[in-house]
Amino acid sequence: MRGEAGLRAMQARDWRRRWHNRAATSILSIMAVMAIAPLFFIFVYLFIRGAAGLSWAFFIELPRPVGESGGGVANAITGSAVLLALASAGGIPLGLAAGMKLSERERGPTSQMLRAVIDLMTSVPSIIVGLFAYAFLVVPLGGYSAWAGGAALMIIMLPIVARATEEILNLVPDHVREAGLALGLPRWKVTLMIILPGVKAGLATGVLLAGARVAGETAPLLFTAFSNQFGFRGLDQPIASLPVQIFTLASNPDEISRQMAWTAALSLVFLVFIVNVITRLLLRRK
Amino acid sequence: MSVTTTAAEAAQSSKALSVQGLNAWFGDHHVVKDVSLTALRHEVTALIGPSGCGKSTFLRCLNRLHEEIEGARVRGEVWIEAQGAERLNIYARDADPVRMRRRIGMVFQKPNPFPGLSIFDNVVVGLKLAGVRRRVLLEEAAEHSLKQAALWDEVKDKLKKPGTSLSGGQQQRLCIARALAVRPQVLLMDEPTSALDPISTARIEELVLRLRNEVTVLIVTHNMQQAARISNQTAFFLMGELVEAGPTSRIFTKPQDTRTEEYITGRFG
Numbered sequence: 180m181r182g183e184a185g186l187r188a189m190q191a192r193d194w195r196r197r198w199h200n201r202a203a204t205s206i207l208s209i210m211a212v213m214a215i216a217p218l219f220f221i222f223v224y225l226f227i228r229g230a231a232g233l234s235w236a237f238f239i240e241l242p243r244p245v246g247e248s249g250g251g252v253a254n255a256i257t258g259s260a261v262l263l264a265l266a267s268a269g270g271i272p273l274g275l276a277a278g279m280k281l282s283e284r285e286r287g288p289t290s291q292m293l294r295a296v297i298d299l300m301t302s303v304p305s306i307i308v309g310l311f312a313y314a315f316l317v318v319p320l321g322g323y324s325a326w327a328g329g330a331a332l333m334i335i336m337l338p339i340v341a342r343a344t345e346e347i348l349n350l351v352p353d354h355v356r357e358a359g360l361a362l363g364l365p366r367w368k369v370t371l372m373i374i375l376p377g378v379k380a381g382l383a384t385g386v387l388l389a390g391a392r393v394a395g396e397t398a399p400l401l402f403t404a405f406s407n408q409f410g411f412r413g414l415d416q417p418i419a420s421l422p423v424q425i426f427t428l429a430s431n432p433d434e435i436s437r438q439m440a441w442t443a444a445l446s447l448v449f450l451v452f453i454v455n456v457i458t459r460l461l462l463r464r465k
Numbered sequence: 466m467s468v469t470t471t472a473a474e475a476a477q478s479s480k481a482l483s484v485q486g487l488n489a490w491f492g493d494h495h496v497v498k499d500v501s502l503t504a505l506r507h508e509v510t511a512l513i514g515p516s517g518c519g520k521s522t523f524l525r526c527l528n529r530l531h532e533e534i535e536g537a538r539v540r541g542e543v544w545i546e547a548q549g550a551e552r553l554n555i556y557a558r559d560a561d562p563v564r565m566r567r568r569i570g571m572v573f574q575k576p577n578p579f580p581g582l583s584i585f586d587n588v589v590v591g592l593k594l595a596g597v598r599r600r601v602l603l604e605e606a607a608e609h610s611l612k613q614a615a616l617w618d619e620v621k622d623k624l625k626k627p628g629t630s631l632s633g634g635q636q637q638r639l640c641i642a643r644a645l646a647v648r649p650q651v652l653l654m655d656e657p658t659s660a661l662d663p664i665s666t667a668r669i670e671e672l673v674l675r676l677r678n679e680v681t682v683l684i685v686t687h688n689m690q691q692a693a694r695i696s697n698q699t700a701f702f703l704m705g706e707l708v709e710a711g712p713t714s715r716i717f718t719k720p721q722d723t724r725t726e727e728y729i730t731g732r733f734g
Contacts, residue, residue: 209720259528280666285535286535320604351575351580352575354573354574354575354577355577355579355580356575357530357533357571358571358577358579358640358643359579360533360563360566361530361566361569361570361571361644362567362570362590362594362643362644362645362647363565363566363591363595364566364591364594364595365563365628368594372590372594373579373582373590373594374579375731376579377579377580377581378580378581379581388673390559398525398671412534431641
């Protein structure tokens with residue numbers, strides 16, 4: 180039955196299979212490299228342009244008048260930290276709560292409305308969020324403030340945290356949840372005390388990504404937090420931030436400002452990176 | 466049956482669970498049709514039948530888990546016969562499903578220890594979240610339940626390790642310990658060995674035989690040899706109906722319904 184001809188046909192098929200496999204692998208590899216390349220080039224270019232301006236003074240000193248060399252962006256670094264803390268204080272708990280509600284996969288009217296609102300919030304341009312905060316916080320309170328900036332960032336952060344939470348909770352099989360219910364525990368306790376601890380690494384990643392995204396937002400801060408050159412002066416006062424500082428510095432005509440803009444950009448990317456790495460290490464040790 | 470009590474007394478006092486006219490639906494799909502069944506104390510009841518016959522849904526009605534699914538409905542009565550106390554219907558209008566589930570534990574098809582919780586916490590989490598705070602009580606409960614589940618010797622030196630670090634068979638025994646820790650009167654098992662190797666399966670079967678002294682067991686199984694090995698009573702389900710229930714030895718030797726006979730002799734299903 181299996182003669183010389185049959186064997187040769189089999190070898191040919193085998194060769195063709197190998198070739199297909201190799202071709203597919205190469206194409207996928209090339210596409211993966213193409214996807215990562217832009218990010219890689221941004222990092223390299225940022226490093227090349229930004230590293231020249233790095234010094235201790237850059238991180239701990241306040242900006243000097245335009246045209247004068249030296250000085251730093253300490254105001255923007257503390258400002259970004261304050262704004263991020265304000266945004267997280269509201270955005271993380273509210274986002275987690277919304278995500279938990281969404282993951283219950285109920286079809287009631289409240290769940291459907293929540294889902295629609297979260298979808299809508301994700302797609303609102305960030306400048307509109309800034310306008311909203313301007314109209315409802317800046318104008319009534321009579322001026323730019325850290326509160327208004329933090330609120331704007333919170334509105335951007337909330338749906339990202341909610342979506343990430345929902346997706347991660349949906350990865351937990353239904354029968355694990357049912358095992359909790361079968362112990363005679365109410366549903367909220369099962370989600371909060373049993374399911375959540377099991378996915379805390381995933382949740383932390385989601386929260387971090389949301390934080391990183393918000394840390395780089397410029398538009399919503401332009402007319403909410405505004406900026407200042409003096410460092411932190413209270414939550415009801417205008418406050419600087421790295422993205423807005425980069426925007427201002429890069430708009431200046433002089434070479435010194437532009438160098439500082441590059442260095443500030445590098446610092447922003449690096450700070451986000453560091454926070455990411457530290458959190459991941461802490462979670463792994465647990 | 467004990468010789469010191471009369472037959473009638475024994476029958477009365479040894480009832481553990483009585484199901485009366487139970488119906489269950491998924492949306493418009495009627496999956497359990499008017500089933501009545503009694504499980505006796507110190508006995509194992511096996512539920513057998515082809516896939517999709519409603520036996521798992523029936524089991525999930527017995528701890529009110531079926532209704533947690535969107536669009537699912539139940540009608541009927543499930544009475545728990547508490548010894549020295551009043552019997553109660555878990556589907557009574559004022560019965561709280563959460564409280565009812567504490568009396569009826571469940572073990573699932575796939576071992577499902579809670580991820581992120583240690584072996585110890587997996588066992589006592591039901592007690593902890595029900596308000597038991599004293600460490601000594603929790604430790605006692607953990608040791609007792611793990612011994613009941615024949616897992617204590619294997620895990621007593623690594624109680625702080627994650628529950629998910631155990632092997633499949635050990636995980637399933639951990640889930641049994643977890644269910645036993647809240648001291649249920651009835652233990653429901655939904656194909657507990659279908660994801661396990663033969664040796665782990667044998668250990669779980671031995672365990673079930675020992676556990677019936679403390680809890681009433683209802684077990685869904687696809688494996689008829691398993692039903693024959695470990696159960697006292699067998700109930701055969703087909704297309705949502707309970708075709709026949711009776712002592713296991715009789716069901717497997719002299720079934721009264723031809724459909725039961727065809728199923729156990731392997732002519733379908």
